[in-house]
Amino acid sequence: MWNRLPTWQVFLWWHHFFLLWTTIDGQTRYSIPEELKQGSVVGNIAKDLGLVVSELHRRKLRLTSEAGKQYFSVDLGKGELVVTDRIDREEMCGQKPSCLLPLELVIDNPLQLHRVEIEIQDTNDNSPSFLTKEKVVKIAELVNPGARFPLESAQDPDVGVNSVRSYMLTKNDNFKLTVKNHKDGRKIPELVLEKPLDREKMPVHNLILTAVDGGDPVRSGTSEITVIVLDINDNAPQFEKQVYETNVSEKATPGTEILHVKATDADEGVNGEIEYFFAEQTSDLILSLFAIESSTGTIVVRGNLDHETNSLHRFDITAKDKGNPQMDGHCGIEIKILDINDNNPEIIVTSLTSPVPEDSAVGTVIALISAKDPDSGDNGKVLLNLSPKSPFKLNPSVSNHYSLVTNGRLDREKNAQYRVKISASDSGNPALTSEKIILVELSDVNDNPPIFSKPSYLIYVKENHPPGKILCSVSATDPDAGENAKVSYSILDSKVQDVSVSSYVYINSDNGSIYSMHSFDYEKLKVFQIQVQAKDQGSPSLSSNATVHVFILDQNDNAPARMPRSAKAGHLVTKVTAVDADSGHNAWISYRLAEATDASLFTVNLYTGEVRTKRAVSEQDDSSQRLLIEIKDDGEPIQSSTVTVSIILEDGLHEPILDLRHKAAEPSKKTGRITLYLILSLASVSVLSLVTFLILAVKCIRNSRSSSTCCMRRTDSDDYKNPNRNLQIQLNTDGPIKYVEVLGGDMLSQSQSFRSCMSPMSEYSDFTLIKPSSTTDFKEVISVLDASLPDSTWTFESQQQQHHCPCFYPGPERQCPRCYLPLLRCHGLPLSSEDASLRESGSPGYQGDGPWTLTRAITPGSPTDWRRPQTPLSSLSICTQGR
Incomplete structure (x- = not known):
């Protein structure tokens, strides 16, 4: 076809093909001729729409057509719109003057919609044709010249210049051809008699009617016209109108009268008798929709009319008389089908993104939606609405297109799925509506941390329980889904008595069960805290913490407190210590004696919990005493608990040496030889103490003016003067404590001085002098002395002024803020091998190799402090005080 076109027309077509496009109201339009070969390029749609060619594949560009059949596709590699199928304008648009093929270009990530219109231009690919290839026209011989006889119009599917332009008739002597232009644009050929007919000369005339279109090249079609010359009946029926026009509703039922024609x-x-018929070229569609009563000329409805299918019907009616020969007349009929609102609007979801992340920003496009109503006028105008209280809204676009976007915060934990109801209503009267449900799924985002069932947990564990026992189970839930809701548990690292909490307990990361790693001892550890963390598996993961308070419950695993019957008033029997996990005023603890076997014998310190005698023990007191001590905090409301203390009164003096042997043998676990050394050292100390006390007693008898306790000062004594050991006794007073200072030798010879202090209520009649000949011996003697005097308080100190470090927490070890040394022996806890290693290793805060001194405050419950003095020890004081 293209080879037959002139060069300028080919150039014109290609100019339209590549360049003729415009963008109107956000729509891109291309114009192409019909019948293009497959693979022909319509235009570079990526360039025209401002798209990046390299991103077309990733953004999933796709093309949809309302025509139902895909005639085009997009080359994602080049961004070109190409033809994929044969395009027949006459098949698509019929006789419409304008043929537009709408396309929708949908692009994801982000979601975009572009509307493209392809104008299909007509080409002269169809020839004019006649429905009747042979037509017989009967004309009476007496018909006067000038009579007109309408002929059948040729049909040409092409439009515009490519449709029928003119008619031609073969040359003859009696007829000529004229063309009558109908107001609807049709050209109706008419046969005009120029000369009278003579049936006797030529009864039949054979003519050829040719229809020619205006295309290039010209196409044509022919029909054979046979004119039979009849005798007489020289008047043909004549209609009152050449064209009858009327309107009928598309809901007209069969049998409804539409029009009455008259000839x-x-x-x-x-x-002169007339009958009415449909013209010979009437289509089958018209015959199925309408009928005509032959005697009256009344046209009635025969089938179902539909404005949306065909809004206008045109056909011809023939009126024939009954003469011989028959004469006929013709008229045209135009019936317009009036639209009624008989079609519900249609909602079309062009594209839907689901699931949608729950953290999508406001304005995120979820779906592309269009509305369609085949009715016309107001009946075809559609308005879309969303269901109320929906976190979405509709944004109108072009040509009844909408985008469904988010209009609020989405929360999958509250609504995992939204049923978005879209309602469509037209503007007809009455209006018709339709609905469509769009299911929008939400995908989970890790926006919720795990939540513990409790902010804190309280665990009560009996001491001495077997290791591996489950203490409790913590539980946390996460309202998210999938991996975001999978919770794992762990224990945050912290210290309990300077030891990692992980050495005390273990947690199952899957179910939150907490197990003990070993048994607990109430006397060493009463309470500690565990920080448990619950973490989900999201990205990034979220977590939350809970505190677990572990309280160790005391068991009766220690012998009752023993007290000699010789104890005086104020004797320290024992001390009760309570721990409160609260803080501030809520943790202030007070002690009160609630019940006692003998309330006149014992008293409890309100703040320290020390149990002391109120009076001296008598022989009439029961040997077994039971005390019920109430412990209260200072919170609101007040929380309280009680503890029972059993006390056994023993006859006779308590032998320190026996306790010494018993206590020293267990913790030290020395060999037999070390034990022997300790016994010998203790014996020598005991003898030296006895001698000292005897000397003091003699001096006291001679010179003392005090009736209770005395100390004598002697600067010179012949009995003790010798070059190697010079013993001097000096009396000193420190409040209620009386003590003597025993000085021996001079400072340069490293002779030692000893200070003995005796309380007026002291129940011991002996004292001990120690000379630490070596560091090892000194430490061992200290251990022996500590074990031998369990209820005493004593102090070893150098003559230089010492500072004491307080113990702020009832644990076995704390760090002194002044001397940077571990504080040991808090609240009378026994020394361990680890403590000994600390003493031997020293501390970065001290220099020199001088001997260690052990200081234990006289006040009960105060800590023991190890430190290294800056100068060598020149004198050693020993102070003892009975309970």
Whole structure:
């Protein structure tokens, strides 16, 4: 076809093909001729729409057509719109003057919609044709010249210049051809008689009617016209109108009268009787929709009319008389089908993104939606609405297109799925509506941390329980889904008595069960805290913490407190210590004696919990005493608990040496030889103490003016003067404590001085002098002395002024803020091998190799402090005080 076109027309077509496009109201339009070969390029749609060619594949560009059939596709590699199928304008648009093929270009990530219109231009690919290839026209011989006889119009599917332009008739002597232009644009050929017919000369005339279109090249079609010359009946029926027009509703039922046509005939008799028929070229569609009563000319509805299928019907009616020969007349009929609102609007979801992340920002496009109503006018105008209280809204676009976007915060934990109801209503009267449900799924985002069932947990564990026992189970839930809701448990690292909490307990990361790693001892550890963390598996993961308070419950695993019957008033029997996990005023603890076997014998310190005698023990007191001590905090409301203390009164003096042997043998676990050394050292100390006390007693008898306790000062004594050991006794007073200072030798010879202090209520009649000949011996003697005097308080100190470090927490070890040394022996806890290693290793805060001194405050419950003095020890004081 293209080879037959002139060069300028080919250039014009290609100019339209590549360049003719415009963008109107956000729509891109291309114009192409019909019948293009497959693979022909319509235009570079990526460039025209401002798209990046390299991103077309990733953004999943796709093309949809309302025509139902895909005639085009997009080359994602080049961004070109190409033809994929044969395009027949006449098949798509029929006789419409304008043929537009709408396309929708949908692009994801982000979601975009572009509307493209392809204008299909007509080409002269169809020839004019006649429905009747042979037509017979009967004309009476007496018909006067000038009579007109309508002929059948040729049909050409092409439009514009490519449709029928003219008619031609073969040359003859009696007829000529004229063309009558109908107001609807049709050209109706008419056969005009120029010369009278003579049936006797030529009864039949054979003519050829040719229809020619205006295309290039020209196409044509022919029909054979046979004119039979009849005798007489020289008047044909004549209609009152050449064209009858009427309107009918598309809901008209069969049998409804539409139109009444009328023709008259000047002849009389049978030559004037008229019957009405559809013209011979009437299509089957018209015959199925309409009918005509032959005697009256009434046109009635026969089938179901539909404005949306065909809004206008045109056909011809023929009126024939009954003369011989028959004469006929013709008229045109135009019936417009009036639209009624008989079609519900249609909602079309062009594209839907689901699931949607729950953290999508406001304005995120979820779906592309269009509305369609085949009715016309107001009946075809559609308005879309969303269901109320929905976190979405509709944004109108072009040509009844909408985008469904988010209009609020989405929360999958509250609504995992939204049923978005879209309602469509037209503007008809009455209006018709339709609905469509769009299911929008939400995908989970890790926006919720695990939540513990409790902010804190309280665990009560009996001491001495077997290791591996489950203490409790913590539980946390996460309202998210999938991996975001999978919770794992762990224990945050912290210290309990300077030891990692992980050495005390273990947690199952899957179910939150907490197990003990070993048994607990109430006397060493009463309470500690565990920080448990619950973490989900999201990205990034979220977590939360809970505190677990572990309280160790005391068991009766220690012997009752023993007290000698010789104890005086104020004797320290024992001390009760309570721990409160609260803080501030809520943790202030007070002690009160609630019940006692003998309330006149014992008293409890309100703040320290020390149990002391109120009076001296008598022989009449029961040997077994039971105390019920109430412990309260200072919170609101007040929380309290009680503890029972059993006390056994023993006859006779408590032998420190026996306790010494018993206590020293267990913790030290020395060999037999070390034990022997300790016994010998203790014996020597005991003898030296006895001698000292005897000397003091003699001096006291001679010179003392005090009736209770005395100390004598002697600067010179012949009995103790010798070059190697010079013993001097000096009396000193420190409040209620009386003590003597025993000085021996001079400072340069490293002779030692000893200070003995005796309380007026002291129940011991001996004292001990120690000379630490070596560091090892000194430490061992200290251990022996500590074990031998369990209820005493004593102090070893150098003559230089010492500072004491307080113990702020009832644990076995704390760090002194002044001397940077571990504080040991808090609240009378026994020394361990680890403590000994600390003493031997020293501390970065001290220099020199001088001997260690052990200081234990006289006040009960105060800590023991190890430190290294800056100068060598020149004198050693020993102070003892009975309970």
